[in-house]
Amino acid sequence: xxxxxxxxxxxxxxxxxxxxxxxxxxxxxxxxxxxxxxxxxxxxxxxxxxxxxxxxxxxxxxxxxxxxxxxxxxxxxxxxxxxxxxxxxxxxxxxxxxxxxxxxxxxxxxxxxxxxx
Amino acid sequence: xxxxxxxxxxxxxxxxxxxxxxxxxxxxxxxxxxxxxxxxxxxxxxxxxxxxxxxxxxxxxxxxxxxxxxxxxxxxxxxxxxxxxxxxxxxxxxxxxxxxxxxxxxxxxx
Numbered sequence: 052x053x054x055x056x057x058x059x060x061x062x063x064x065x066x067x068x069x070x071x072x073x074x075x076x077x078x079x080x081x082x083x084x085x086x087x088x089x090x091x092x093x094x095x096x097x098x099x100x101x102x103x104x105x106x107x108x109x110x111x112x113x114x115x116x117x118x119x120x121x122x123x124x125x126x127x128x129x130x131x132x133x134x135x136x137x138x139x140x141x142x143x144x145x146x147x148x149x150x151x152x153x154x155x156x157x158x159x160x161x162x163x164x165x166x167x168x
Numbered sequence: 169x170x171x172x173x174x175x176x177x178x179x180x181x182x183x184x185x186x187x188x189x190x191x192x193x194x195x196x197x198x199x200x201x202x203x204x205x206x207x208x209x210x211x212x213x214x215x216x217x218x219x220x221x222x223x224x225x226x227x228x229x230x231x232x233x234x235x236x237x238x239x240x241x242x243x244x245x246x247x248x249x250x251x252x253x254x255x256x257x258x259x260x261x262x263x264x265x266x267x268x269x270x271x272x273x274x275x276x277x278x
């Protein structure tokens with residue numbers, strides 16, 4: 052079974068530029084997550100989708116970050132304009148179930164490392 | 169909101185046992201998890217424990233849960249160099265959302 056695919060793996064941009072990250076979850080997984088992992092910290096949830104609807108985006112800086120999952124499969128996370136503090140690894144994860152009564156295992160991609168200069 | 173805390177670094181000798189500790193604030197989590205992250209890779213689920221259990225054993229791994237003290241621990245028996253990684257404690261924060269600690273970097277030396 053193919054895992055969660057992310058691209059690009061690495062991206063270097065200057066502040067105020069824009070960047071987009073792409074994620075293809077495991078086939079059949081209804082729930083998709085974007086996490087931000089700053090160096091030395093644990094992953095922080097940015098946004099959670101259930102199919103193509105947003106479940107939780109309470110920690111997404113909406114003035115500069117946007118995400119979509121138009122057909123309930125692939126997802127794109129965009130940052131515009133980028134700030135220095137956006138330097139981080141952006142992790143995409145997917146899960147086959149949501150809600151209570153399941154183990155809640157998330158399957159993570161390898162991440163997209165963003166450096167903002 | 170939910171807070172998860174871990175010690176940041178642990179160094180052990182190969183063959184010894186490693187114990188990684190975690191404390192959390194929200195007692196409503198149904199499952200509590202340990203994820204492992206190797207350099208340049210994403211997180212991988214190592215093991216989990218259901219909240220009504222005190223202990224779970226899985227080969228070299230033992231998870232202990234003290235709900236009263238909101239304390240979770242992961243013990244790795246016979247630690248090997250291949251166990252060197254960052255270990256994240258995570259608790260469910262509602263509707264399948266996971267809240268992660270900052271991670272404990274485990275260094276195994278000969």
